[in-house]
Amino acid sequence: MEYKLTFREYNKSLKTDKLLGLKCNNCHTITCPPKMTCQECASTDLEVTELSGEGKIVTYTVIYVAPEGRENETPYAVVLVELKEGPWIMGNLIDIDPARVGMELIGRQVKLGHKVFPGDKYSDGDAARPLFSFAD
Amino acid sequence: MRRVAIVGVGHTDFMFDSPKTEVEMFAEAAMDAINESNLKPKDIQAINCGNGLGDFSEGQIMMQSYIADDLGCFNVPATRFEGACASATIGIRDAAMWVASGYYDIVLAGGTEKATAMGTPLATRTFAMGHDSRYESPAGMTFPGFFGMLAHLYSSRYNISLEKLKEQMAMVSVQSHEYGVRNPHAQFKKEISVEKVLSGFMVASPLQLLDCCPFSDGAAAVVVASEEVAKKLTNKPVYIVGTGQASSGKMSAQYKYLPRIRAREVSVKQAYDMAGLGPEDIDVCELHDCFSIASIIAAEGLGLAEYGKAGDLWEKGEMRIGGKIPINISGGLKSKGHPIGATGASQTYEIVKQLRGELVDQGRQVDGARVGLVDTLGGDGIICNLILKAD
Numbered sequence A: 001m002e003y004k005l006t007f008r009e010y011n012k013s014l015k016t017d018k019l020l021g022l023k024c025n026n027c028h029t030i031t032c033p034p035k036m037t038c039q040e041c042a043s044t045d046l047e048v049t050e051l052s053g054e055g056k057i058v059t060y061t062v063i064y065v066a067p068e069g070r071e072n073e074t075p076y077a078v079v080l081v082e083l084k085e086g087p088w089i090m091g092n093l094i095d096i097d098p099a100r101v102g103m104e105l106i107g108r109q110v111k112l113g114h115k116v117f118p119g120d121k122y123s124d125g126d127a128a129r130p131l132f133s134f135a136d
Numbered sequence B: 001m002r003r004v005a006i007v008g009v010g011h012t013d014f015m016f017d018s019p020k021t022e023v024e025m026f027a028e029a030a031m032d033a034i035n036e037s038n039l040k041p042k043d044i045q046a047i048n049c050g051n052g053l054g055d056f057s058e059g060q061i062m063m064q065s066y067i068a069d070d071l072g073c074f075n076v077p078a079t080r081f082e083g084a085c086a087s088a089t090i091g092i093r094d095a096a097m098w099v100a101s102g103y104y105d106i107v108l109a110g111g112t113e114k115a116t117a118m119g120t121p122l123a124t125r126t127f128a129m130g131h132d133s134r135y136e137s138p139a140g141m142t143f144p145g146f147f148g149m150l151a152h153l154y155s156s157r158y159n160i161s162l163e164k165l166k167e168q169m170a171m172v173s174v175q176s177h178e179y180g181v182r183n184p185h186a187q188f189k190k191e192i193s194v195e196k197v198l199s200g201f202m203v204a205s206p207l208q209l210l211d212c213c214p215f216s217d218g219a220a221a222v223v224v225a226s227e228e229v230a231k232k233l234t235n236k237p238v239y240i241v242g243t244g245q246a247s248s249g250k251m252s253a254q255y256k257y258l259p260r261i262r263a264r265e266v267s268v269k270q271a272y273d274m275a276g277l278g279p280e281d282i283d284v285c286e287l288h289d290c291f292s293i294a295s296i297i298a299a300e301g302l303g304l305a306e307y308g309k310a311g312d313l314w315e316k317g318e319m320r321i322g323g324k325i326p327i328n329i330s331g332g333l334k335s336k337g338h339p340i341g342a343t344g345a346s347q348t349y350e351i352v353k354q355l356r357g358e359l360v361d362q363g364r365q366v367d368g369a370r371v372g373l374v375d376t377l378g379g380d381g382i383i384c385n386l387i388l389k390a391d
């Protein structure tokens, strides 16, 4: 059985600031990032849907010790965002001074953009990641 | 299913920059376990070897085959178990199942790792391979980052101020170092203070240096045998009475359930049910404290503390010897060290020693311990639990 939405298609779309997910025709849950089956009921009766890219920060961290090759990006903020449509996705947060942010970030409304991680010798090519900025 | 026991254990020193190879470290721990079992290499019928990152640290895959040969366990089936930091625990669990099934009578299981050979940048990169490489690593996710996010989420979910939580987290690290000082195999034999934890450099907020376990080299191994064989070999068999294992999706796919790790709750329930025991029966526990907050989250998932309350128990000394439930009396990953592929075998070694009553001289014996729990977490959600019981 083929994926309704592969990483490659999701990635291509995110590079145009369009966030794709999967809507379950069985339980109506939205799954994002995409998987073979619905996040909640494991149904394969899914259809591709475009998400708003709007949501709120549920948690964050500011990274000071980076993986090899990304040392010059530190410090940077990684956030988990609960999208309006339900799922959580991981990305980076911009428009802040990472060294000064704290718990007040949790609950802030954000909107999605993107930035491409060019990949390294251990990754299979590049990957766009969500880049969030404040919407409130 | 037959009853299964651990009949011998071995453990190298855990350290930075080991002069030994991963094969050598495993073989040294394994030969100690074989000797302690009153066995010879020819008696070992199969080998399960946990290893996370040998591909990167030594450019070595399939080391399990060379381990079998080095040990003189010629041509036995040898299998590598890769479950990130839980690699050895799942290897021991599978060894127990093979023996329980009757297929083998005697299996050697353990793990080895030489993480410090990679240096911090590459080690940080390869440890981050325990996240989803397509959907989460591109954001620059690191392993401390995962637990940093869980710490902030924990603070907000349970309404505990970050300041208060950080103090409790620091107390977890302080306790681990206190016991690590008395563990001859520990990487750090040095006491620390809450002030020192709170003044360390930031790794991934809110986790500072001493909230984090180190990169480590080392190995540990155990010999698993059927009850019938065990009784002939030793008068101190330690039985594997319950096991559990469960997996998780990537961090974002675990969404609403976080900061709880559902896989841990699934896994430990399997182990409790199989053993016919519950959290109240556990006398001593080694749990996966890769970060200070990880201890708090683990204790709750294992049923050893109420959700949102484990930090209070550390603060009150309830996780020490003499407290409600002694946890990480080895010094834990924090002070003993965390050679990831070996960690589960090291935790198992510690519980076996506790249940045999062999830690009196080291000043860290839990008096009268009969039942012990092992908890290991790999990446962002492979969990394996073992419940061990003295005869």
Ligand SMILES: [Zn+2]
Pocket: A024, A025, A026, A027, A028, A029, A038, A039, A040, A041, A042, A043
């Ligand atoms: Zn569904």
